[in-house]
Amino acid sequence: QVQLVESGGGLVQAGGSLRLSCAASGSISRINSMGWYRQAPGKQSDLVARITTGGSIKYADSVKSRFTISRDNAKMTVYLQMNSLKPEDTAVYYCNFLSLPSGDDYWGQGTQVTVSS
Numbered sequence: 001q002v003q004l005v006e007s008g009g010g011l012v013q014a015g016g017s018l019r020l021s022c023a024a025s026g027s028i029s030r031i032n033s034m035g036w037y038r039q040a041p042g043k044q045s046d047l048v049a050r051i052t053t054g055g056s057i058k059y060a061d062s063v064k065s066r067f068t069i070s071r072d073n074a075k076m077t078v079y080l081q082m083n084s085l086k087p088e089d090t091a092v093y094y095c096n097f098l099s100l101p102s103g104d105d106y107w108g109q110g111t112q113v114t115v116s117s
Contacts, residue, residue: 002026002106004095009111016115017083022095022108024076032100034071034078038091038113048093049080062088085115 008020020036035050049069050058057069068081078095095108 002028004097004106004108006093006095006108006111009093009113011114011116012085014085014087014115014117016085017081018085018113020080020082020093020095020111020113022078024097024106028076028097028099028104028106030099030102031073031076031097033098034069035096035098036069036078036080036093037096038089038093040088040091043091045094051078082113085113087115087117089113090115 003025004022006020006022008018010018012018031053033050033052036048037045038048039045046060048060048063049067051069051071053073066084071078091113092110093113094110097106
């Protein structure tokens, strides 16, 4: 059974940094992409960043130049380096792995990021 385990969330002051990690346990065939989403209270879940196994990257406009996504395919791990954090970055962050062509979709349990002003 596949599990995604996230770590690295916490409380930080505005302007600070955090690094999230998400590691998969179990076997996932043909991972196409890995990504991070976030959901703030009362809001829908939004894409933060996504990276394919080929290295193509997409960021939400709100995090460009502040966040960096990276991955280690061999370790089935994805990272999110978050710098210059703002209070509006406060949310639960979820990692996601997508396998193609099966379309299997895997999600982490979520990790809370709180940025104080």
